[in-house]
Amino acid sequence: MSAQSIDLTAGDLVEARRFGRRQITGMVFGVAGIALIALVAPNITGDTRTFAFEPPPDALDFSFDPPTMVTIIGLIYLLAGGLSFLPQQFDRWAGRGQLLAAAATIPLILVVALGLSATPATNVTNLFDESLVLATPIALGAMTGLWSERSGIINIGIEGTMLGSAGVGFMIFATLGEASSTTWLWIAILVAVLTGGALALLLAVLSIRYQINQIVAGVVINLFALGLTGFLRSEVIVPSGNSKGISTSEFGIPLLEQIPILGDTFFTGKPIHYMMYAVVFLTWLVMFRTAWGLRVRSCGEDPHAAETLGIDVIKTRYRSVVLGGFIAGLAGAWFSMESQSGFEDNMTNAAGFIALAAMIFGKWTPGGAFAGALLFGFARALGSRLQFLEVEISGFGIPSEFFQSLPFAVTLVVVAGALGRSIAPAAEGQPYRPSK
Amino acid sequence: MAGDDERIPVLDVRGVTKTFPGVIANEDVDLVLHEGEIHCLLGENGAGKSTLMNVVFGLYQPDKGSIRVRGEQVQFTGVGDAIDHGIGMVHQHFQLIPVFTVAENVILGNELTNGPFLDINEARRRIIELEDKYGLAVDPDAKVGDLSVGEQQRVEVIKALFREAEILILDEPTAVLTPGEVDEFFGVVRSLVDQGKSIIFITHKLREVLAVADRITVLRNGKVAGTADPSTATQKSLANLMVGREVVFQVAKGDAHPGDPVIKITGLRVEDVRGARTVNGLSVEVRAGEIFGVAGVEGNGQRELVEAVTGMRPKIGGTVEILGQDATKMSPRQITELGTGHIPEDRNKHGVVGAYSIADNLILNRYFKPPFARRWLRNEAAIASEAEELVAQFDVRTPGIHVAVDNLSGGNQQKVIVARELTGDVKALVVAQPTRGLDVGSIEFIHNAIIALRDKGVGVLLVSAELDEILSLSDRIGVLYRGRLVGTFDGADATREELGYLMATGAAPESEEAAS
Numbered sequence: 041m042s043a044q045s046i047d048l049t050a051g052d053l054v055e056a057r058r059f060g061r062r063q064i065t066g067m068v069f070g071v072a073g074i075a076l077i078a079l080v081a082p083n084i085t086g087d088t089r090t091f092a093f094e095p096p097p098d099a100l101d102f103s104f105d106p107p108t109m110v111t112i113i114g115l116i117y118l119l120a121g122g123l124s125f126l127p128q129q130f131d132r133w134a135g136r137g138q139l140l141a142a143a144a145t146i147p148l149i150l151v152v153a154l155g156l157s158a159t160p161a162t163n164v165t166n167l168f169d170e171s172l173v174l175a176t177p178i179a180l181g182a183m184t185g186l187w188s189e190r191s192g193i194i195n196i197g198i199e200g201t202m203l204g205s206a207g208v209g210f211m212i213f214a215t216l217g218e219a220s221s222t223t224w225l226w227i228a229i230l231v232a233v234l235t236g237g238a239l240a241l242l243l244a245v246l247s248i249r250y251q252i253n254q255i256v257a258g259v260v261i262n263l264f265a266l267g268l269t270g271f272l273r274s275e276v277i278v279p280s281g282n283s284k285g286i287s288t289s290e291f292g293i294p295l296l297e298q299i300p301i302l303g304d305t306f307f308t309g310k311p312i313h314y315m316m317y318a319v320v321f322l323t324w325l326v327m328f329r330t331a332w333g334l335r336v337r338s339c340g341e342d343p344h345a346a347e348t349l350g351i352d353v354i355k356t357r358y359r360s361v362v363l364g365g366f367i368a369g370l371a372g373a374w375f376s377m378e379s380q381s382g383f384e385d386n387m388t389n390a391a392g393f394i395a396l397a398a399m400i401f402g403k404w405t406p407g408g409a410f411a412g413a414l415l416f417g418f419a420r421a422l423g424s425r426l427q428f429l430e431v432e433i434s435g436f437g438i439p440s441e442f443f444q445s446l447p448f449a450v451t452l453v454v455v456a457g458a459l460g461r462s463i464a465p466a467a468e469g470q471p472y473r474p475s476k
Numbered sequence: 477m478a479g480d481d482e483r484i485p486v487l488d489v490r491g492v493t494k495t496f497p498g499v500i501a502n503e504d505v506d507l508v509l510h511e512g513e514i515h516c517l518l519g520e521n522g523a524g525k526s527t528l529m530n531v532v533f534g535l536y537q538p539d540k541g542s543i544r545v546r547g548e549q550v551q552f553t554g555v556g557d558a559i560d561h562g563i564g565m566v567h568q569h570f571q572l573i574p575v576f577t578v579a580e581n582v583i584l585g586n587e588l589t590n591g592p593f594l595d596i597n598e599a600r601r602r603i604i605e606l607e608d609k610y611g612l613a614v615d616p617d618a619k620v621g622d623l624s625v626g627e628q629q630r631v632e633v634i635k636a637l638f639r640e641a642e643i644l645i646l647d648e649p650t651a652v653l654t655p656g657e658v659d660e661f662f663g664v665v666r667s668l669v670d671q672g673k674s675i676i677f678i679t680h681k682l683r684e685v686l687a688v689a690d691r692i693t694v695l696r697n698g699k700v701a702g703t704a705d706p707s708t709a710t711q712k713s714l715a716n717l718m719v720g721r722e723v724v725f726q727v728a729k730g731d732a733h734p735g736d737p738v739i740k741i742t743g744l745r746v747e748d749v750r751g752a753r754t755v756n757g758l759s760v761e762v763r764a765g766e767i768f769g770v771a772g773v774e775g776n777g778q779r780e781l782v783e784a785v786t787g788m789r790p791k792i793g794g795t796v797e798i799l800g801q802d803a804t805k806m807s808p809r810q811i812t813e814l815g816t817g818h819i820p821e822d823r824n825k826h827g828v829v830g831a832y833s834i835a836d837n838l839i840l841n842r843y844f845k846p847p848f849a850r851r852w853l854r855n856e857a858a859i860a861s862e863a864e865e866l867v868a869q870f871d872v873r874t875p876g877i878h879v880a881v882d883n884l885s886g887g888n889q890q891k892v893i894v895a896r897e898l899t900g901d902v903k904a905l906v907v908a909q910p911t912r913g914l915d916v917g918s919i920e921f922i923h924n925a926i927i928a929l930r931d932k933g934v935g936v937l938l939v940s941a942e943l944d945e946i947l948s949l950s951d952r953i954g955v956l957y958r959g960r961l962v963g964t965f966d967g968a969d970a971t972r973e974e975l976g977y978l979m980a981t982g983a984a985p986e987s988e989e990a991a992s
C-alpha cells in the first residue's frame with residue numbers, strides 16, 4: 041500500500057501504524073527547527089561572516105549574518121517536520137522534505153561553526169575539494185564491498201586488502217623504482233592492484249572453497265595484512281633507504297578546470313581520485329545494466345535459483361570477489377602513492393571498515409555507497425577545518441568532533457525516516473554447495 | 477493406451493538408479509513421455525519423484541540408466557545441457573529472486589543483450605508475446621516479491637517457455653495454490669499441451685491426477701509401483717498403488733458428544749499486517765468434544781482469526797474466551813498455559829525451529845517446566861526420553877531424536893508439531909492447514925490424531941483451505957467470508973456444492989451470522 045508497509049512481513053506482530061517512523065523523523069526535524077530559531081539564532085553573533093568560494097584575486101564569496109541563516113535553515117527543518125504529518129498520499133513530499141532538511145544540515149554546521157569562531161571567513165571550495173579527496177579510498181572500498189557482497193560473500197577484509205596493497209605496492213616502488221621513477225610509480229600502482237586481487241582471492245578460497253565463516257575469513261585477511269606489511273616496512277622498505285619519494289601529481293582537465301568553483305573541486309585532481317569516479321560509475325553500469333551484473337546479483341540473492349538456470353555460482357563469486365579486490369588494491373595505492381608517498385604501519389586507519397559502513401548506508405547500491413563515502417569524507421575534512429577555526433562558546437572551545445558527528449546524526453535520522461530500512465543481499469554469508 | 481509405443485517418445489527414461497549416501501532414491505525407474513501428453517508422476521513425499529526429475533533436468537547425475545530425448549541418447553552434466561535439449565522445470569520451491577523484476581528473473585542465465593547491455597525492452601516484448609500465446613498474465617516489470625504465489629508460478633512457467641522448453645516438468649505445482657488458482661493453472665497446462673508441449677506433472681493429489689493426466693506412473697520407495705490409465709483408474713486404486721496398502725479415505729469417526737464451550741469468540745475484529753480489517757465482527761463457539769471447521773477461500777481472514785485466537789496478533793475489538801477465561805489480551809504463552817494447542821499454518825515460521833533438534837522442538841511449549849527443566853538447567857534425560865516416546869508414538873521417520881528438524885520431510889516436520897501440540901493437558905486445539913503439502917499417509921495419520929483428541933473431549937477449531945478436509949473432519953462447519961461467518965452447517969449434512977457456493981459468493985440463504 042504505502043512505502044511504510046513494505047518492510048512489514050506477514051508474520052510481524054505489528055499493528056498498522058498511523059504514527060510511523062516517518063512521523064517520528066518529522067518530529068525530530070520539527071523540534072530541531074524550533075530549537076534553531078528560538079535558541080540558536082538569538083544567541084549567535086550578528087557580525088557578518090563570509091563563505092569564500094575562490095581566493096583573491098577572483099574573490100567570489102557569500103556574506104551573511106548568522107542569525108538570519110540559522111533562522112532560514114530552522115524554517116526548512118520546520119517545513120520538513122510539517123510535511124511529515126500530511127495525509128498518506130503526500131508521503132513522497134514528506135520524504136523529499138526530509139532529504140532537503142538533511143542537505144541543509146551541511147550549510148548549517150558551517151554557519152554555526154563560523155558564527156562561533158573568531159575567524160570571519162572560511163574557504164568552502166577547499167573544504168568540499170578535501171571532502172572529495174578524502175572520500176576516494178572510502179568510495180573505492182565501498183565498491184569492493186559491493187562486488188563481494190552482491191555476489192554473496194561478506195567482505196570485512198577490505199581494510200586488510202587495502203593495507204596489504206598499499207604496503208606491497210610501495211615496497212616495489214621503493215626497492216625497484218627508488219621511489220622516484222614515474223614509470224615505476226605506475227608499475228607499483230599496478231602491483232598494488234594485483235596484490236588487492238590476490239588478497240581477495242585468498243578471502244574467496246577460504247570462504248567459497250573451504251567454506252570458512254566469512255567474517256572469520258575477513259578477520260584473517262586483516263590480521264595477515266597487518267603483520268605482513270609491518271614486516272615488509274621494517275625489513276625491506278626502510279632498509280632500502282627510499283621511505284619517502286614522489287607521488288602521483290595533480291592535473292586539471294583542460295578548459296573544464298577553469299570553471300569557477302567546480303573547476304577546483306571536480307576538474308583538478310590526482311589520477312586515482314579521477315579513477316574512483318570511473319570505478320563507481322562502471323560498478324553501477326556493469327552491475328545493473330549487463331548480463332554479468334544480473335548474474336552476480338542473482339548469486340547473492342539465491343545461488344540455488346541461479347544454479348537451476350545454468351549459472352556457475354562458484355565461478356561467478358570468485359570473479360566478483362577478485363574484481364572487488366582489484367578495486368581495494370587501487371584504494372591501497374591511493375594511501376601510499378597518491379595521498380602521500382611512503383608507507384606507515386596501519387596507514388589505512390580503518391578506512392576499510394568505514395567503506396563497509398558507507399556501503400550499508402547506501403543500501404548496497406553504488407550511488408548510495410558513493411553518497412555515504414562523501415559524507416564520511418566531508419566529516420573528515422570538516423574535522424581538520426574546525427581545528428583551525430577554533431570554535432568556542434563563551435571562551436570554552438567546542439571539540440571539532442562535536443560538529444563532525446552532526447552529519448552522521450542527521451543521516452541516521454534520515455535513513456530511519458525518509459530512506460527506510462536497508463536490506464542486504466539475501467544469501468550473503470551463507471556457504472553454497474552445488475547440487476550433485 | 478499403453479500399447480501404442482510406435483511413436484518415438486519425446487522423453488524416454490530407462491532403468492535410472494540414483495543413490496545418495498545411505499539412501500536409494502531411485503531404483504531402476506522407467507518413464508516414457510509422448511509428445512503433447514500430460515504424464516502424471518504420482519507418489520508420496522520421499523518416493524523419489526523430485527530426485528528423478530532432478531536427474532532428468534541435469535541437476536543430479538544418475539548412477540545407472542539412460543535418458544533419451546526424441547530418440548537421442550543424452551548425458552547431462554548440468555542444467556545447461558538439459559535446457560539446451562528443450563527441458564524446462566518448474567520447481568516445487570520457486571527458484572525466483574524476489575528483489576528482481578519478472579523480466580529480470582525470466583532472462584537470468586539466458587540474457588538478451590544489446591551490445592554489452594541487457595535489453596530489457598526486448599525481453600519485455602518476448603515475455604508479453606509468450607503471455608498472450610499461453611494465457612499467462614503477469615506484469616513483466618513487477619517485482620517478483622510483490623506477486624501472489626499464483627503469479628510467481630506463472631513466472632516460473634514463462635521462464636521455461638522463454639528457454640524454448642518443449643518438455644515441461646512441473647514439480648508439485650498445485651501444492652502452494654488456492655483452489656481458484658488451481659483451476660486457473662489447469663487451464664494454463666491445457667493450453668500448453670494444445671500448443672504441442674509435453675508435460676510431466678508431479679503430484680500426490682489424486683483428484684488432480686484424474687483431472688489432468690493422459691498417463692500415470694506411480695512411484696513408491698524409489699521404484700515404479702505401477703502405471704495406470706486415467707480412464708480406468710480410481711482414486712482408491714491409485715492410492716493403494718502409492719501407499720502400498722489399503723487407504724481409508726473417509727476418516728472413521730463416531731458421533732460427537734459436545735460439552736461446554738472451550739473457545740468462545742464474540743464480535744472479534746482483527747487487522748492484517750497492512751492494516752486492513754480482515755476479521756470483522758466474527759462470533760463462534762467451539763465446544764468440548766467437537767471439531768468446528770472453518771471453510772473459506774483463502775484471504776478471507778483465516779490467518780488473522782487463527783493468529784488472534786492464539787494470541788499472536790492483537791485484537792481491534794471483541795473478546796476471546798478460552799475455557800471460561802478472558803483470553804483477549806493474553807500472550808501466546810499464557811494461552812498455551814491455559815491448555816491450548818496450536819498447529820500453525822506456516823510450519824517453518826511458527827511451528828518448528830528448523831536448526832533445533834527434534835527433541836528440542838518437541839518441548840518448545842514446555843521446556844521451562846519440570847521434568848524438562850530443573851530450575852534453570854535442562855534435564856537432558858527427561859527431554860530425550862520424552863522425545864523417544866513421542867517419535868515412536870507419532871511415527872516420525874527419522875534417524876534419531878537429535879537430528880535437526882530442517883532435515884526432515886514436510887510430513888515428518890508436521891508430525892513433530894502435532895506430537896508437541898497434542899501432548900500434555902490440552903483442552904482446546906487451534907489447527908490451521910494441518911495437512912498442506914503432505915502425502916496421503918501423513919494426512920491419514922494426522923487426521924486420526926485430531927479425531928482421537930476430539931473423542932477425548934478436546935474442542936478443535938480447524939481452519940483449512942481443503943474443502944475435503946473440512947468435510948471429512950468437522951462436526952460443524954462455518955463458512956468464512958470477508959471476515960465473518962456467513963453460515964454454519966452440521967458436518968454430516970453439508971455438501972461440497974453448498975459450501976462452495978457460499979465460499980464464493982458469501983450470500984447466505986437466510987441466516988445473517990452464525991453466532992453460537
